[in-house]
Amino acid sequence: MITICLQGNLISVEPTLLLNQFLIKQGYVENNFAVAINQKFIPRTRYAGLTLQEGDVIDIIMPMQGG
Amino acid sequence: MWQLADKKYLSRLLLGTAQYPSLQILQDAIVASGAQLITVSLRRQISRETHQNDFWMAAKNLNCDVLPNTAGCRTAAEAVTLAEMAREIFQTHWVKLEVIGDEYNLQPDPFELVKAAEILTRQGFEVLPYCTDDLVLCQRLMDAGCRILMPWAAPIGSGKGIINPYALMTLRARLPEATLIVDAGLGKPSHAVLAMELGFDGVLLNTAVALAHHPVLMAKAFKDAVVAGRNAFCAGIMPERDFAHPSTPLIDTPFWHQEI
Numbered sequence: 001m002i003t004i005c006l007q008g009n010l011i012s013v014e015p016t017l018l019l020n021q022f023l024i025k026q027g028y029v030e031n032n033f034a035v036a037i038n039q040k041f042i043p044r045t046r047y048a049g050l051t052l053q054e055g056d057v058i059d060i061i062m063p064m065q066g067g
Numbered sequence: 068m069w070q071l072a073d074k075k076y077l078s079r080l081l082l083g084t085a086q087y088p089s090l091q092i093l094q095d096a097i098v099a100s101g102a103q104l105i106t107v108s109l110r111r112q113i114s115r116e117t118h119q120n121d122f123w124m125a126a127k128n129l130n131c132d133v134l135p136n137t138a139g140c141r142t143a144a145e146a147v148t149l150a151e152m153a154r155e156i157f158q159t160h161w162v163k164l165e166v167i168g169d170e171y172n173l174q175p176d177p178f179e180l181v182k183a184a185e186i187l188t189r190q191g192f193e194v195l196p197y198c199t200d201d202l203v204l205c206q207r208l209m210d211a212g213c214r215i216l217m218p219w220a221a222p223i224g225s226g227k228g229i230i231n232p233y234a235l236m237t238l239r240a241r242l243p244e245a246t247l248i249v250d251a252g253l254g255k256p257s258h259a260v261l262a263m264e265l266g267f268d269g270v271l272l273n274t275a276v277a278l279a280h281h282p283v284l285m286a287k288a289f290k291d292a293v294v295a296g297r298n299a300f301c302a303g304i305m306p307e308r309d310f311a312h313p314s315t316p317l318i319d320t321p322f323w324h325q326e327i
Contacts, residue, residue: 064108065093
């Protein structure tokens with residue numbers, strides 16, 4: 001297992017997990033979110049080919065009210 | 068109709084979507100304002116509850132164009148990443164670029180702002196920077212490729228109105244080709260009237276409507292104010308004078324000042 005940080009929380013995941021598989025497992029199945037890993041934007045087209053790495057910091061953001 | 072980048076709008080009022088008492092009031096206020104472009108933000112989702120999704124569903128139903136912002140960013144790198152994420156979510160290359168430099172008054176960081184604007188315009192973004200009213204900063208932002216500038220009237224949420232009219236007048240005079248939108252610090256409709264009378268192309272506000280006792284009515288008031296100010300600017304405002312001048316002609320006035 002490897003440890004990653006999701007939304008500020010440390011969690012353990014399988015070492016060969018792809019980003020798209022990880023997102024589905026976490027319940028992110030709609031299109032109204034975007035992902036950054038280690039503060040870099042990851043386009044949706046890369047989800048299926050990106051393997052999570054030990055220590056990755058994953059941020060998932062969604063629309064909210066703003067001025 | 069007026070031109071904003073590559074789009075045309077009827078309304079010159081842009082409205083934020085935060086701080087409303089309820090989603091229903093938010094929707095009603097936006098409709099009452101006549102705004103066709105609304106600002107939204109992006110935040111890390113803390114839980115998978117549906118609050119944020121409810122907002123987004125409500126916002127989409129308004130059929131307004133969306134202007135995502137980079138609120139909360141402190142560096143150019145953060146703002147660029149957030150803008151890239153916003154482009155994917157909202158399917159728009161427009162971004163309201165915010166890079167804050169001071170926690171006390173939420174003043175934009177001019178150095179990081181220009182750096183981010185340069186990167187984003189190279190990536191094809193239409194960058195609408197939230198900036199101070201500093202002329203040279205605005206010139207640098209235009210050099211970076213910004214066609215639309217959004218100088219503050221006063222610090223965000225302060226409601227103070229235009230604290231430096233001279234600076235805004237200078238921007239209008241020195242940057243005639245720029246689209247200028249006053250953003251932040253307006254508290255009441257008369258502030259919006261003044262901004263438009265100064266020749267600004269539009270007004271963006273949020274708190275003044277959202278925190279009004281009756282947000283929907285205040286939205287309508289700002290709608291009318293923006294129209295009134297724009298009409299006044301287009302009509303041509305008379306020059307101010309230091310002396311009285313009778314508005315009623317005095318020629319042939321009966322009873323007095325007549326020599327017998």
